[in-house]
Each structure stands twice: as structure tokens, then as C-alpha cells.
Amino acid sequence: MNHELLWVLGLLFTSVVLFIANKPRMDVVALLVIVALPLTGILSVQEALAGFSDPNVVLIAALFVIGEGLVRTGIAYRIGEWMADRAGNSEVRLLVLLMVCVAGLGSVMSSTGVVAIFIPVVLSIAARMKVSPSRLMMPLSFAGLISGMLSLVATPPNVVVHSELVRHGESGFSFFSFTPFGLVILALGVGYMLLTRHWLSGEVRKDGSPQTRRTLLDLIIDYKLAGRERRLRVRPDSPLIGHSLSELKLRTVHGANVVGIERQHKFTTRVISPDSSTTVHEGDVLLLDLFAPRDDLRSLCQTMKLEPLHFKAAYFIDQSHAVGMAEVAVVPGSQLIGKSVLELNFRSRWDLNVVGLRRGQNAIEEQLVEEKLKLGDTLLVIGPWKSVRQLQAQPKDFLVLSLPAEVDNVAPALNQAPYALISLAVMVGLMISGVVPNVIAALIACLLMGAGRCIDMNSAYRAIHWQSLVLIVGMLPFALALQKTGGIAIAVNVLVQLLGEAGPYLILACLFAITAIIGLFISNTATAVLMAPVAISTAEQLGASPYPFAMIVALAASAAFMTPVSSPVNTLVLGPGQYRFADFVKIGVPFTLLVMVVSVFMVPWIFAL
Known part of the structure; x- marks a missing residue:
């Protein structure tokens, strides 16, 4: 072992220790590696910086942008709503739909x-179903990890391993090379979680711990809105058709405030925010905030030919992707003081409806629209999220006290969803056909999303996880340094000498186990960067095809089921699921062993050794 290899191994060990400690951040450690390797003379500056020009780094960045486009257009949220509708009150159906939807969506965007x-x-x-979140959160995280096994672009380790194959003169993996393994493991994961979810049957928390941010439900309770919501479909013979809301005067005559209209548009249903000039169409579904008694509602439906519809959630929470709320306080000197809601023409001026009024700790329900506003009153307004946000630019008249937590889940480009789906289909089609390189296909999809206004440049740059990109760029020189100093050759020789006579299946199992164990301490992307050259060189030493060895590393890199810190996906569900570290060990270790067994037998069957 030469002194140059000792330097590289020492630097690698130091980097791993810093990764585990997370001090400094992983991307800072990666930059330190880029600086250190040229100073040792092992790599040139060009070799150390080669990762910045690697097409696969650009591909991963483009995939982050495409994923953000799917979020901004509300596609992810619509899938969630569809899943909730289909599941009904069945926990089994919900778990199956949840894992399938998350895995499918994660195959084309960040898990x-x-x-x-x-x-x-x-x-x-x-x-709603009165079950513990712990029974659902771990299946959610497992499905997110399994999604990385469904397509070439599902997770950065797949792209890293593919790139290493190309560097060794191979053609690399196709878009669907991973899919057979991912589908089998997903089916295995669904069955496994159905059997083991009873080990996670924690109690629903009732500790009254304070929330850092209020939700729409909190506002509905505080302002006593429950029971006032109505959904009424306009029948073909309704006298409302063709008339504007200003002409109909539903609020003054019937005590019915139209806060939104569900309207069919081509292949989708949109929720539009009405103003006084909005005309009612046949088939519209009116979302009403109703002050009138129940008998008056029956009379309204009979007279205006309206059909009552059921509700999915309290006071239009199911429409929170389009309709938002905010609390605003009347400030000194405001022109609102001394005027009623009707006199203010709130809807015409700010494109919002006032649906609640609190004075002190008391919510005023009677004659809300006629109540004269006083200093310190708090209004609850409802309308498009865009208009809700614009209230923050009106400090002279009122102060926006809070925006509910749901504002973080708003899809600002909701109406552009078809363009996002077209862009995604074009990318997948180009990748499958091989007409252009994968990175060009992804960049074309990014440009199409921009042209379709699914995403703007600021959002695109914010969507890119720069820490992950810098980490990849910083770890790539390690693989080259280990190759130049003989480190990879030594690792391959040891592996072949110890297990060569035992056969390729045992070597594949060993590669899977080593990759999965290393992934417990450092990111799966960095693990793939280190292990892919070892796996491919091992195949060359044995005179076997490199594809099974490369695939086993990619699958193992996504099998981060064993601890809550082995993947950001697991860390995300740790709090909401009220899990302990031991919960992931108890559920994750057996499942990882199952995945290893399935992978070791499937990979040589599909990719001949």
C-alpha cells in the first residue's frame, strides 16, 4: 500500500467521520475534498473539478426542477385527494393506495x-379515520425509498451508477431497467407493512401541545364557521343562469355569500373566485357561506332550482389548494373603522370575502355583514391564495395577523397541470427512445415547463438542492483518486479472494450488505459514488457482466430502511409518526434483509452474469 493511497484513505475516513457528525455540513466537506486532493498531487485541478461538468450532475439538477413543476401545478396534491376519496374508511385500502401513489410519484420526482x-x-x-399516524407514516417513508428503485431518474444513486457504467465503456441502464425490481419490492413492501403495521399501533396524541402555526381547521373553530358551508349545483332550469352575482344579490336577499364556484373546464374542475361581475353557468357548483336558517335554504333551493351536494371536509377545507383564509386586524387610522362589511365592498376591492368577525375573544355570528367595525376587531377573510398574500401589502388599513399552515401546500400554477404532464411525458418518451441523451431530454422538459408557466426561473433555482449537487461533485474525485492509487484494485482483490470460490450470488449479497451498511452513515449518493467502481471492477475481475453488480449497488443504495437517520425520507416522518429509533430498527432491518434476498436472486435472473 503506497503513501498516496494512505493519504486518500485517510481523507476518506475523515470525510465519513465529518459526514456522521454533520459538522461542518456535507457540502462543505465535499468542497474541502475538492481542495485537498489537488494539494496532495494525486489529482490535477481539472480532475478534481471534473464533477462540475459531469452531464449527470446537470441531469439531477434538471430533475429537481421538474419535480418542483409537478408540485407547483398541484399534481401531487390532486393524487393525494384522489387517494383519500378512494380509501374511504378502509385502513388497508388507504395503506395500499398510499404506498402505490407515493412510489409512483417518487419515480419521477424527489422522494x-x-x-x-x-x-x-x-x-x-x-x-378522520381515528387511527394512529404511526400506522401510516412508516409505510409512507418506505414507499418513498422504494420509489428510487422504479426508474433510472428516480434517485441520484441510479444516475451515478449508470454514469459509472458509461465510463467503463458500457451503454448503461435504460429508463425502465430498474422497474421490474422496484415493482416486486413495492409489492413486497405493501404486504410487509400490512402485516407489521400492528407493531406500530401507537395512540393518537392528545397532549394538547401547542402548534407553531394555526391551521384552517383552527380558524373554522375560532370563528364558528362549521355548519354554515353549503355546496349547491346549478340545475339546467335554474333562473340564476346567465346572471351576474351583483344582479342576483344572494347575500342581501338570501343571506348566502358565494365564496367560490367549482366550474368544469375541459378535463378538470377549477375553483374560481367570483366577483360581482361573475356570471353563473349551468352545472356550476356554488360554494356558499350561509347565514340563513335551514328552512330558508330549502326555499332557496326550490326557488332557484339548486341541488344540494355532500361535503368532503368542514367549511371547504378540501378546496384548500385553491381557496385560502387569513386573519386581519383593524389598525388605528384604518378606513375600515365605523363601516360595515357591506359598506366596504371587500370583495370588489380586495377579491376576498369576509366570513368571520371576532371582537376580543368572542366571534360575532348575528348580522355579521351589518356590524360596524371597531379598532382591534379581527376579520377572517376567504378567497384565492394570491389575494390572501396581497393583503400583506395593505398595512395602512389592516394588519395580516397570520396565514394558516396550509399556505405552504398551495399550488401557485394549478391551472397549468396539463402542461406539466405533457412536459413529463415528453421527457420520459425521449429517455425511453434514446433519441437524445438523458440530460438533454430533462432540459427539454424544463424548458417546456417554463414555456407552459408551470415554473418560473426563481422557483427553478430554489428547487435545485444545491447541497446534494455539491456533495456529488465533491465525492466523484474520490472514486478517481482511489482508482489512480490502486485502492479500488485492492478492494476488488480482497473481495474476490475471500468470496470468489463461493460464487457470484454470495459476492452480490456481500456488495449489497456493504453498500447498505455504508449508507447508514453517509448519504446514499456518496455511497453509490464509492461502491459503483468497486462493483464494476469486481465484475471485470471475475469476467462477468458488470450490469448485475452495478444494479445491486443501486438497489442497496435505496434500501435505507434501517434507521431514522439513514435517509431524509425517514427523518421527515420521525416526528409526525411519533417513532423511536428502535421502531425503524425493528421494522427496517428485517425488510432490508428481505429486499437483499429478492435482489440477489432477481438481478442475475434479469441481467445474465
């Missing part, structure tokens, strides 16, 4: 982002 989106959805469903 971390998908899990973050679904956490509030799952918490809401768990509360």
Missing part, C-alpha cells in the same frame, strides 16, 4: 419532496 407533500394529507386522513 423527499413527495413524502413532505403527503405528510399533512396522511395526518388529516388519520385524524
Whole structure:
């Protein structure tokens, strides 16, 4: 072992220790590696910086942007809503749909982002079904990890391993090379979680711990809105058709405030925010805040030919992707003081409806629209999230006290969802056909999303997880340094001498185990960077195909089921699921062993050795 290899191994060991301690941050450690390797003379500056020009780094950055486009257009949230509708009150059906939807969506966007989106959805469903979130959160995280096994672009380790194959003169993996393994492991994961979810049957928390941010449900309770919501479909013979809301005067005559309209548009249903000039169409579903007694509602439906519809959640919470709320306080000198809500023409001026009024700790329910506002009153307004946000630019008249937590889940480009799906389909089609390189296909999809206004440049740059990219760029020189100093050759020789006579299956199992164990301490991307050259060189030493060896490393890099800190996906669900470290060990270790067994037998069967 030469002194140059000792330097590289020492630097690698130091980097791993710093990764585990997370001080400094991983991307800072990666930059230190880029600086250190040229100073030792082992690599040139060009070799140390080669990762910045690697096409696969650009590909990963583009995939972050595409994932953000799917979020901004609300596709992820719509899948969550569809899942909740289909599940009904069946926990088994919910778990199956949850894992399938999360895995499918995670195959084309960041699994971390998908899990973050679904956490509030799952918490809401768990509360409605009165089951512990712990029975659903771990299946959610496992599905997010399994999604990395479904396609080439599902997770950075897949791209890293593919890139290493190309560097060794191979053609690399196709877009769906991973899919057979991912589908089998997903089915295995669903069955496994159905059997083991009873080990996670914690109690629903009732400790009254304070929330850092209020939710829409909190506002509905505080302002006593429950029971006032109505959904009424406009029948074909309704006299409302063709008339504007100003002409109909539903609020003054019938005590019915139209806060939104569900309207069919091509293939989707949109929720539009009405103003005084909005015309009612046949088939519209009116979302009403109703002050009138129940008898008056029956009379309204009979007279205006309206059909009552059921509700999915209290006071239009199910429409929170389009309709938002905010609390605003009347400040000194405000022009609102001494005027009623009707006199203010709130809807016409700010595109919002006032649905609640609190004076002190008391919510005023009677004659809300006619109550004269006083200094210190708090209004609850409802309307499009865009208009809710614009209230913050009106400090002279009122002060926005708080925006509910749901504002973080708003899809600002909701109407552009078809363009996002088209862009995604174009990318997948180009990758499958091989007409252009994968990185070009991803960049074309990014440009299409920009042209379709699914995402803007600021959002695109914010979507890129720069820490992950810098980590990849910083770890790539390690693989080259180990190769130049003979480190990879030594690791391969040891592996072949110890296990060569035992056969390729045992070597594949050993590679899987080593990769999974290393992934407990450092990121799966860094693990793939280190292990891919070892696996491919081992195949060359044995005179075997490199594809099974490369695939086993990629699958093992995604099998981060064993601890809550082995993947950001697991860390995300740790709090909402009220898990302990031991919970992941108890559930994750047996499942990782199952995945290893399945992978070791499937990989040589699909990719001949």
C-alpha cells in the first residue's frame, strides 16, 4: 500500500467521520475534498473539478426542477385527494393506495419532496379515520425509498451508477431497467407493512401541545364557521343562469355569500373566485357561506332550482389548494373603522370575502355583514391564495395577523397541470427512445415547463438542492483518486479472494450488505459514488457482466430502511409518526434483509452474469 493511497484513505475516513457528525455540513466537506486532493498531487485541478461538468450532475439538477413543476401545478396534491376519496374508511385500502401513489410519484420526482407533500394529507386522513399516524407514516417513508428503485431518474444513486457504467465503456441502464425490481419490492413492501403495521399501533396524541402555526381547521373553530358551508349545483332550469352575482344579490336577499364556484373546464374542475361581475353557468357548483336558517335554504333551493351536494371536509377545507383564509386586524387610522362589511365592498376591492368577525375573544355570528367595525376587531377573510398574500401589502388599513399552515401546500400554477404532464411525458418518451441523451431530454422538459408557466426561473433555482449537487461533485474525485492509487484494485482483490470460490450470488449479497451498511452513515449518493467502481471492477475481475453488480449497488443504495437517520425520507416522518429509533430498527432491518434476498436472486435472473 503506497503513501498516496494512505493519504486518500485517510481523507476518506475523515470525510465519513465529518459526514456522521454533520459538522461542518456535507457540502462543505465535499468542497474541502475538492481542495485537498489537488494539494496532495494525486489529482490535477481539472480532475478534481471534473464533477462540475459531469452531464449527470446537470441531469439531477434538471430533475429537481421538474419535480418542483409537478408540485407547483398541484399534481401531487390532486393524487393525494384522489387517494383519500378512494380509501374511504378502509385502513388497508388507504395503506395500499398510499404506498402505490407515493412510489409512483417518487419515480419521477424527489422522494423527499413527495413524502413532505403527503405528510399533512396522511395526518388529516388519520385524524378522520381515528387511527394512529404511526400506522401510516412508516409505510409512507418506505414507499418513498422504494420509489428510487422504479426508474433510472428516480434517485441520484441510479444516475451515478449508470454514469459509472458509461465510463467503463458500457451503454448503461435504460429508463425502465430498474422497474421490474422496484415493482416486486413495492409489492413486497405493501404486504410487509400490512402485516407489521400492528407493531406500530401507537395512540393518537392528545397532549394538547401547542402548534407553531394555526391551521384552517383552527380558524373554522375560532370563528364558528362549521355548519354554515353549503355546496349547491346549478340545475339546467335554474333562473340564476346567465346572471351576474351583483344582479342576483344572494347575500342581501338570501343571506348566502358565494365564496367560490367549482366550474368544469375541459378535463378538470377549477375553483374560481367570483366577483360581482361573475356570471353563473349551468352545472356550476356554488360554494356558499350561509347565514340563513335551514328552512330558508330549502326555499332557496326550490326557488332557484339548486341541488344540494355532500361535503368532503368542514367549511371547504378540501378546496384548500385553491381557496385560502387569513386573519386581519383593524389598525388605528384604518378606513375600515365605523363601516360595515357591506359598506366596504371587500370583495370588489380586495377579491376576498369576509366570513368571520371576532371582537376580543368572542366571534360575532348575528348580522355579521351589518356590524360596524371597531379598532382591534379581527376579520377572517376567504378567497384565492394570491389575494390572501396581497393583503400583506395593505398595512395602512389592516394588519395580516397570520396565514394558516396550509399556505405552504398551495399550488401557485394549478391551472397549468396539463402542461406539466405533457412536459413529463415528453421527457420520459425521449429517455425511453434514446433519441437524445438523458440530460438533454430533462432540459427539454424544463424548458417546456417554463414555456407552459408551470415554473418560473426563481422557483427553478430554489428547487435545485444545491447541497446534494455539491456533495456529488465533491465525492466523484474520490472514486478517481482511489482508482489512480490502486485502492479500488485492492478492494476488488480482497473481495474476490475471500468470496470468489463461493460464487457470484454470495459476492452480490456481500456488495449489497456493504453498500447498505455504508449508507447508514453517509448519504446514499456518496455511497453509490464509492461502491459503483468497486462493483464494476469486481465484475471485470471475475469476467462477468458488470450490469448485475452495478444494479445491486443501486438497489442497496435505496434500501435505507434501517434507521431514522439513514435517509431524509425517514427523518421527515420521525416526528409526525411519533417513532423511536428502535421502531425503524425493528421494522427496517428485517425488510432490508428481505429486499437483499429478492435482489440477489432477481438481478442475475434479469441481467445474465
